[in-house]
Amino acid sequence: MSHFVFTGGGTAGHVVPALPVMAVLRRNGHRVTFIGSNSGYEARLVSAAADRFIGVPAGKLRRYWSWQNLRDVLFVLAGIVASLWHLGRLRPQAVFSKGGFVSLPVVLAAWCWRVPVIVHESDTSPGLANRLAYPFTRTLCVNFPIAAEQLGFRGPVVHVGTPLRDALLHGDAVRGRTRLDLSAERPLVLVTGGSLGADRLNEVVLTAAPELTQRVFLVHICGPGKCPPVTEWPVGYEAFEFLTEDWGDVLAAADLVVSRAGANTLFELLALRKPHILVPLSAAVSRGDQIENARYSEAQGYSRLLDDDSLNSGVLIETIDGELATLDDRRRAMQAFTVPPATELIVELLLEAAGEAVAGPGTRPKQTKDKP
Numbered sequence: 467m468s469h470f471v472f473t474g475g476g477t478a479g480h481v482v483p484a485l486p487v488m489a490v491l492r493r494n495g496h497r498v499t500f501i502g503s504n505s506g507y508e509a510r511l512v513s514a515a516a517d518r519f520i521g522v523p524a525g526k527l528r529r530y531w532s533w534q535n536l537r538d539v540l541f542v543l544a545g546i547v548a549s550l551w552h553l554g555r556l557r558p559q560a561v562f563s564k565g566g567f568v569s570l571p572v573v574l575a576a577w578c579w580r581v582p583v584i585v586h587e588s589d590t591s592p593g594l595a596n597r598l599a600y601p602f603t604r605t606l607c608v609n610f611p612i613a614a615e616q617l618g619f620r621g622p623v624v625h626v627g628t629p630l631r632d633a634l635l636h637g638d639a640v641r642g643r644t645r646l647d648l649s650a651e652r653p654l655v656l657v658t659g660g661s662l663g664a665d666r667l668n669e670v671v672l673t674a675a676p677e678l679t680q681r682v683f684l685v686h687i688c689g690p691g692k693c694p695p696v697t698e699w700p701v702g703y704e705a706f707e708f709l710t711e712d713w714g715d716v717l718a719a720a721d722l723v724v725s726r727a728g729a730n731t732l733f734e735l736l737a738l739r740k741p742h743i744l745v746p747l748s749a750a751v752s753r754g755d756q757i758e759n760a761r762y763s764e765a766q767g768y769s770r771l772l773d774d775d776s777l778n779s780g781v782l783i784e785t786i787d788g789e790l791a792t793l794d795d796r797r798r799a800m801q802a803f804t805v806p807p808a809t810e811l812i813v814e815l816l817l818e819a820a821g822e823a824v825a826g827p828g829t830r831p832k833q834t835k836d837k838p
Contacts, residue, residue, distance in 0.1 A: 474569050523548060590758045722790055745773075
């Protein structure tokens with residue numbers, strides 16, 4: 467059996483989509499090691515999914531000037547040295563990178579050891595770590611078909627989508643409403659802002675909640691330490707810092723979702739045909755990837771886009787009311803969205819890469835694979 471190294475981190479979006487792939491490989495008898503940062507963040511996410519976790523130094527990659535760039539260059543170099551040592555000792559057959567600043571040292575080390583690397587890009591435009599990793603990448607996997615035309619990668623590009631967790635695929639709406647102790651008489655609106663940039667969206671939702679809850683159930687995922695006191699909850703409103711085991715059921719129960727526009731979240735909503743409103747992070751606090759994701763999805767008729775800079779409670783209420791009146795139209799539009807079997811495709815690519823690694827170092831495919 468083969469040994470695979472996975473890497474990625476900085477945010478959950480650079481780790482969680484890899485978990486289903488790791489689970490399949492381990493069930494089939496392969497060994498899986500995850501290399502992340504020394505912060506412990508990735509270690510907590512993959513604790514039950516990998517045979518082993520290894521932490522290495524990691525420096526954040528920024529597209530703008532900051533004095534911290536000087537310090538982080540040293541962390542990146544230290545991460546490369548540590549990754550070289552670990553990969554030389556582990557000698558895996560292939561490396562899978564989900565991106566994020568943690569991944570680049572591992573990708574560079576894999577190239578030095580002639581270990582084939584498969585990179586997954588979630589957004590319609592590449593993050594800096596993945597862009598820097600391109601010259602050392604065997605195969606690039608993309609989330610959305612349009613990304614294959616925009617990323618500028620010269621090697622094989624495979625449209626795989628995003629691996630979905632079993633909890634999402636098998637969510638049960640009845641269990642979700644039972645979990646929330648809700649009747650079926652009113653629509654359920656689920657709002658989730660994620661950990662990044664949640665404060666602004668939370669503020670607007672809380673302001674709108676007293677009026678919205680007159681006609682909908684409002685479930686609000688606020689983020690750790692961000693929930694309002696229970697005494698401030700209007701009737702028909704419920705808040706959680708986060709949901710884990712019940713997330714798939716609550717999502718299945720939702721009639722409409724209000725969310726940021728991270729690529730993985732967007733793909734999940736489209737794959738589940740869940741009507742939604744996207745409020746992407748503004749370019750002032752992000753590299754603009756969420757805006758690009760949301761514009762792409764809105765142009766296909768899949769999503770309703772709200773601009774974060776002009777968002778207020780009145781706009782949110784009006785938009786929610788409008789989307790609730792057209793739920794069936796949104797569901798029909800999303801039927802056109804292609805959902806590839808991401809986990810199976812990535813496992814296949816890793817096994818192919820492992821076979822080539824055994825056959826001889828430096829083996830590369832001759833042409834782009836035509837995957838669905």
